[in-house]
Amino acid sequence: MRPTKQEYQRVRLLTIHIKHLLFLGFLVLMCFIGLLWFFRPKTSVVENRDLTEFPTLTLQGVLDGSFFSGVATWYADTYPIREGLIDQNAKLQQLYGIRTQRLVTNGEKADAIPTGPVDLEALAGQTTEAADTTQSTAHPAPSDTAAPVSVESGASSPVTTDPQAPETTAFSGHGAADVTGELEKAGNNIYILDGAGYGVYYFNEKNSARYCLLVNKLAKNLAGKSQLYSMLCPISAGVMLSDEVRDSTGSSDENAAAEWFYQNMDPSVKTVSMVNTLRAHNDEYIFFRTDHHWTALGAYYAYREWCKVKGVTPHELSEFQTYEFPGFLGTFYSSSNKDASMAAKPDTVTAYIPNGTNQMQMYVANKDGTFTEYAWRVVNDVSNYAKTQLYATFAGGDQAYNYVHNEAITDGSSVLIVKDSYANAFIPFLIDHYEYIYWIDFRNYKKWCGWAGIADPSISALVERKSIQDVILCQNISIAGSSSALDVMEGIFK
Amino acid sequence: MVFSSLIFVFLFFTANIITQAVVTDMRKKNIVMLAFSLVFYAWGGIQYVPLLMGMTFICWYSALLIARRRSQHDRKLALITCVVLVLLILGIFKYTGFFLRNVQLLLGFPKVIPEIMLPIGISFYTFQLLSYVIDVYRGDAEVQEKYWLLLLYASLFHQCVAGPIVRYRDVNQDILHRRVKMTELSRGITRFTVGLAKKAVLANGCAVVADTLLAAKGLAEQSVLGTWVGMIAFTLQIYLDFSAYSDMAIGMGLMCGFHYQENFNYPYTADSVTDFWRRWHISLSTFFRDYVYIPLGGNRCSKGRHILNLFIVWGLTGMWHGPSWNFILWGLYYFVFLVIEKYLVDTERIAGPLRHALTMLIVLFGWVLFKFEDTALLGTALKGMFGLNGNSFTALSSRLVFQNNMFFLAFCVVAVTPLGKTLGNMLKNLSQKSTSWLTVYGIWDAALPILLLIMSSMALAGNSYNPFLYFQF
Numbered sequence: 001m002r003p004t005k006q007e008y009q010r011v012r013l014l015t016i017h018i019k020h021l022l023f024l025g026f027l028v029l030m031c032f033i034g035l036l037w038f039f040r041p042k043t044s045v046v047e048n049r050d051l052t053e054f055p056t057l058t059l060q061g062v063l064d065g066s067f068f069s070g071v072a073t074w075y076a077d078t079y080p081i082r083e084g085l086i087d088q089n090a091k092l093q094q095l096y097g098i099r100t101q102r103l104v105t106n107g108e109k110a111d112a113i114p115t116g117p118v119d120l121e122a123l124a125g126q127t128t129e130a131a132d133t134t135q136s137t138a139h140p141a142p143s144d145t146a147a148p149v150s151v152e153s154g155a156s157s158p159v160t161t162d163p164q165a166p167e168t169t170a171f172s173g174h175g176a177a178d179v180t181g182e183l184e185k186a187g188n189n190i191y192i193l194d195g196a197g198y199g200v201y202y203f204n205e206k207n208s209a210r211y212c213l214l215v216n217k218l219a220k221n222l223a224g225k226s227q228l229y230s231m232l233c234p235i236s237a238g239v240m241l242s243d244e245v246r247d248s249t250g251s252s253d254e255n256a257a258a259e260w261f262y263q264n265m266d267p268s269v270k271t272v273s274m275v276n277t278l279r280a281h282n283d284e285y286i287f288f289r290t291d292h293h294w295t296a297l298g299a300y301y302a303y304r305e306w307c308k309v310k311g312v313t314p315h316e317l318s319e320f321q322t323y324e325f326p327g328f329l330g331t332f333y334s335s336s337n338k339d340a341s342m343a344a345k346p347d348t349v350t351a352y353i354p355n356g357t358n359q360m361q362m363y364v365a366n367k368d369g370t371f372t373e374y375a376w377r378v379v380n381d382v383s384n385y386a387k388t389q390l391y392a393t394f395a396g397g398d399q400a401y402n403y404v405h406n407e408a409i410t411d412g413s414s415v416l417i418v419k420d421s422y423a424n425a426f427i428p429f430l431i432d433h434y435e436y437i438y439w440i441d442f443r444n445y446k447k448w449c450g451w452a453g454i455a456d457p458s459i460s461a462l463v464e465r466k467s468i469q470d471v472i473l474c475q476n477i478s479i480a481g482s483s484s485a486l487d488v489m490e491g492i493f494k
Numbered sequence: 495m496v497f498s499s500l501i502f503v504f505l506f507f508t509a510n511i512i513t514q515a516v517v518t519d520m521r522k523k524n525i526v527m528l529a530f531s532l533v534f535y536a537w538g539g540i541q542y543v544p545l546l547m548g549m550t551f552i553c554w555y556s557a558l559l560i561a562r563r564r565s566q567h568d569r570k571l572a573l574i575t576c577v578v579l580v581l582l583i584l585g586i587f588k589y590t591g592f593f594l595r596n597v598q599l600l601l602g603f604p605k606v607i608p609e610i611m612l613p614i615g616i617s618f619y620t621f622q623l624l625s626y627v628i629d630v631y632r633g634d635a636e637v638q639e640k641y642w643l644l645l646l647y648a649s650l651f652h653q654c655v656a657g658p659i660v661r662y663r664d665v666n667q668d669i670l671h672r673r674v675k676m677t678e679l680s681r682g683i684t685r686f687t688v689g690l691a692k693k694a695v696l697a698n699g700c701a702v703v704a705d706t707l708l709a710a711k712g713l714a715e716q717s718v719l720g721t722w723v724g725m726i727a728f729t730l731q732i733y734l735d736f737s738a739y740s741d742m743a744i745g746m747g748l749m750c751g752f753h754y755q756e757n758f759n760y761p762y763t764a765d766s767v768t769d770f771w772r773r774w775h776i777s778l779s780t781f782f783r784d785y786v787y788i789p790l791g792g793n794r795c796s797k798g799r800h801i802l803n804l805f806i807v808w809g810l811t812g813m814w815h816g817p818s819w820n821f822i823l824w825g826l827y828y829f830v831f832l833v834i835e836k837y838l839v840d841t842e843r844i845a846g847p848l849r850h851a852l853t854m855l856i857v858l859f860g861w862v863l864f865k866f867e868d869t870a871l872l873g874t875a876l877k878g879m880f881g882l883n884g885n886s887f888t889a890l891s892s893r894l895v896f897q898n899n900m901f902f903l904a905f906c907v908v909a910v911t912p913l914g915k916t917l918g919n920m921l922k923n924l925s926q927k928s929t930s931w932l933t934v935y936g937i938w939d940a941a942l943p944i945l946l947l948i949m950s951s952m953a954l955a956g957n958s959y960n961p962f963l964y965f966q967f
Contacts, residue, residue, distance in 0.1 A: 003928070008925075027503070063541040072495065082955045101897070101898075109711075
């Protein structure tokens, strides 16, 4: 029925009024939500980072506008319902195209892997003098007595906290992880296929040569004191994908790369090849779909390879009690901007509890630069943790300095694991092979030394202080080619 | 502050429209508007506020002299002094580095080139102020006796930093006696939210695609398809981005009684280069037409002189976009095509669809020139588009970027055409014919802005990625 002119105008006027009210009402509502400063989050669990803080007021900042742009970023980053809005946006973006396959990278390209040993210094672009200067700083090994606080005290001071105490969840992932997050290279380049992420690896010739130089320098400094092992852990593309698919993602052949690293290491370094073994098991659940790490099962196969090199008998999986944490949505989930196909098929974290002891000590970084020592568990119950943080069950997460005294063994044997987060799933298997097990996260160990008053943060100084017999470098192959990670390693690999 | 940010929409702008509605006295309304505009401008750094105020002062005082002096000589002197002074200031801030870099390249000195920061929006407000002084001189605009009202014109946050370049004579009446009509408020709301969503959802989405495929790091290895899809996404992005800002400016203006001219008229539907420039950044083209091209003699002169006039205008248009050779090249690229269309090829004789396709191809290659300030990268991109970098036609990475965004890009292609507007008008016409259509139209009209606001908030919340291409100009 055709509306009369009057009727038309009446309805239009009513509509326009409703439209104005809705629009203004929505603006005022969102403005009000924005003003609820006490609801503003400080951290994002999903993104595993501290949100932007309100900027400090400086004259320079006001003059050049950086203070105001900081305020705008803070306002958006900590907007009370931000995460909900982002979730909805991720759902909307599923409609942008066919998204069963994606490649999320930072534009890196792989170098060709050279064959055989090379002139590392020429490749790394380093002069001999530069290498020598860094070496010379390794000499003095001051004693622990200079330390203002008594740390590194072995099992003598069981400090603080029941592992189940709720406040300890403060470092269940966030806070501790943000120290190391920016150096966690393996999570940056991802190929996603049907709800599963694959860490893509780009071999970098220059940086890889630099890594070998660092390892060789360390081997030299440890000669006669302790045995050095190198375990370069593959990331998932090189293990889980067929050669053809892996090549199409631009990812390098991780076996060829690992073997190149090993060929260029000092002959005194015992190297653990594991890529082909893991590939042989790639029909099993050895890498997470939503996270860049391997599963404990993947780490277990690597552990068996290490046992071969070390010449000890590995324990069978059936010998361990297990924990299971379902619903895990890891780093790939957040770095893919909450890929909906991942959310539909979350991971389960299975953890194997060491038999000798599950007790450990660790130092957790506080925001003010200090550290607190905690009595913790090598495999911890993380069923109350956020679904993005379940990998934190292993070895206390990524803390600077950790140790275990396994009283089930009394031969005085000792090991130091120099690690990134890949080693976390590996460490529980190692506990049953030594009496003293130390592990340091290379990314924040130097900082911890600074706090603990240890003047020489080198690995060799630690080995000397603790009379450590074996040193295992357990790092993922991607981090061994990252220049920012290498800068950090430079400070302790001596 | 950028329009497409949560703090702008939900704090600054919300406070602004509420105060504009609550304050009824025109003088107070203008004081409040000026305060908001200065805060908005200062947000980019307080250090640039004196510059804006100073340039406004020069133009205000010159216009007063022009209006008050009887002698033509004095009036002309005041005008020339003002124009030279203002252009000099613009030149110092915008082109010193560029000029010295080129001198250094040719002569080897100076050794050190000073880093001069470009004040936000200087290219836009300088042109606005110039148009005011020239219009007063020509008798096309009334002189503004009050400095602060001219400052309001120059700093008005709707258009101060990103256009459109509003003429004083077009908004003089609105500054002095604006009234908000219900229907205009309604249109303004729709226009603003369409602009916001166009920027936050569409332009930023295209930017992600373009930046992934055209990243400097992997450009030499990019597949042919990847480079093309990247450039198409950039072509979509630059229009959606820039026109979104004009939409928001026009919409916000309508919401508080200002009427700004349209700045775009679906430029990607153009069927010739001449037509494209009638539809693209209209306020800039008309500025050059009225204040440079016509005074130089326009086309009412010899063929040689006409070509020279076109050369000057397009050289300047290129330069206005940025202190870099690629922008000048981009301007002159259009000069060449405009001369071809004027004197060599009768475009009317080419079939419609082909004419349109050719125009779009010319525009697309124009954007390649525009995008890459680094000449080496520009060469790599152009070679890449013709498969001369030795890369395959397609690769998994570029195929996936395309596949992951194909519906989105298709939507953006539709969004740059008048289809949405046509459908809206059809619905409006139908609503006059039946009560059920009237209800549908009412629901659509009232719900659309909220839907767009929600979608924009969703996109902006997680969007650290939010560049505005035209800020640098």
